[in-house]
Amino acid sequence: MGKNSNTIDYRKDYYQGFSKIYFSKILETLIEFGNLKEEKGVILDYGCGVGHLKKKLPNSNVIGYDILPELTDVADYKVLTPEKIVLSGVLEHLQLEEIENLLKNFIKMNPRAMLLVFLPTENLASRVAMRLAGQSNAHDDHISKYKDINALIEKYYYPEKRKYVFLKMAQITKYTPL
Secondary structure, three states: OOOOHHHHOOOOOOOHHHHHHHHHHHHHHHHHHHOHHHHHOOOEEEEEOHHHHHHOOOOOOEEEEEHHHHHHHOOOOOHHOEEEEEEEEEHHHHOHHHHHHHHHHHHHOOOEEEEEEEOOOOOOHHHHHHHHHHOOOOOOOOOOHHHHHHHOOOOOEEEEEEEOOOOOEEEEEEEEEE
């Protein structure tokens, strides 16, 4: 977990006000990029938090995994064979070595699985918006930067489609295996 995670309680739904608009747009884009509404196989929501993806896709086979046991649907995500893996606001909380191990685990689980990734860019617009939304500590527990994360993912996956939303505050990417 992130270096300053004691400033944020991930058990609470922080999708309120501007954050709700922001994160809802991100989830809708991830759903669209991955064609998740039509997916019949397992969708792993890695770092699921309070389960927003599962709530948006009630007729899909979304299995949430989180390091907080009370938020997870499965004790060990590595036993799954997902068709699609969603990482929404997760990877920036991990060391690059942890991310690489995670990617290797995903490939072992299903070498054909698609990744759908949201990363905050932490640009100037993002910092201003955080303050306006009363979320000045939102990036406190970020460890890795999105450019470094992208480079690492691209060792294992091809960025098939990428989109920036909200003045490039958020990067959303659909990755397919190399």
